[in-house]
Every structure is written in C-alpha cells, then in structure tokens.
C-alpha cells in the first residue's frame with residue numbers, strides 16, 4: 001500500500017512538474033515563401049467542330065427544322081471549325097445573336113445585324129477551316145446558313161456550356 005502511495009505521489013509530482021515547466025510550443029517558423037511564380041497566361045480552351053453542309057441542310061439529317069444538329073463548345077473557347085461543303089450550292093455557317101427573332105426568309109443583305117459570327121460563304125465542294133471565339137454567355141444559339149432562302153431548312157444549334 002505504501003509503495004502504491006509513493007508511486008502515486010511521484011506520478012502527481014511528475015504531472016505537476018510537467019505542467020509547471022511546460023512552455024508554450026513555439027509557433028513553427030514560417031517557411032519563406034518563394035517569390036510567387038508569374039501567373040501563367042490565361043489558358044485558352046480549345047474546341048473543334050466539324051460541319052458538313054448539304055443542299056439544303058447541315059449534318060446527316062435532311063430535316064434540320066425538326067432535328068437540328070447540335071454543336072457543343074465551352075464558353076469563351078477558341079473554336080476551330082472545319083467546314084465541308086458537300087453540296088452543289090453555296091453555303092455558310094453563321095451564329096445568330098441570342099434571343100433574336102429570325103425572319104423567314106433570312107436575307108443576308110438585310111439581316112446582317114442579327115449575326116454574331118459567320119464564316120465565309122463556301123462554294124459547292126469547298127472546304128475551309130476557320131477560327132472563332134465562342135460566346136461567353138452560356139446557352140443555345142441558332143446557327144443558320146445565311147445564303148438567301150436556306151434558312152429555315154438549313155439550321156443547327158450551338159450550345160455554349
């Protein structure tokens with residue numbers, strides 16, 4: 001019993017000593033921060049679209065009104081668009097401004113103010129690669145061929161995500 005008491009007292013003393021002599025843990029010395037790396041140039045998201053044109057529709061389905069082809073791009077992306085006119089007529093690919101009413105027929109000389117971006121008109125059998133910057137505002141944009149009379153038969157959707 002006595003030994004137990006001594007042990008207990010010793011333990012208490014140890015605890016007290018420990019508590020009394022405890023010093024606040026020094027804060028870790030902050031590691032010197034290396035000079036911040038120069039911010040990298042803002043990354044540009046790239047996207048590629050392949051567009052096939054026929055008389056008078058885009059893509060595979062000759063019913064763009066009911067089943068328009070959909071092209072998806074990230075907002076603000078640098079979009080490379082590969083245009084392939086497999087038809088026998090002139091065609092182009094034009095993105096229309098958001099939420100505007102499109103006249104039927106669309107007349108390129110009278111309705112040019114409705115166009116957000118357009119590629120050049122491709123002659124029959126022509127191919128071209130063009131680059132445009134996708135809109136920053138997400139949503140669905142109507143794409144048309146602006147050759148007179150080709151809209152609404154020839155249309156699709158650009159979905160900006």
Ligand SMILES: [Cu+2]
Pocket residue numbers: 056090091092145146147150154
């Ligand atoms: Cu066309």
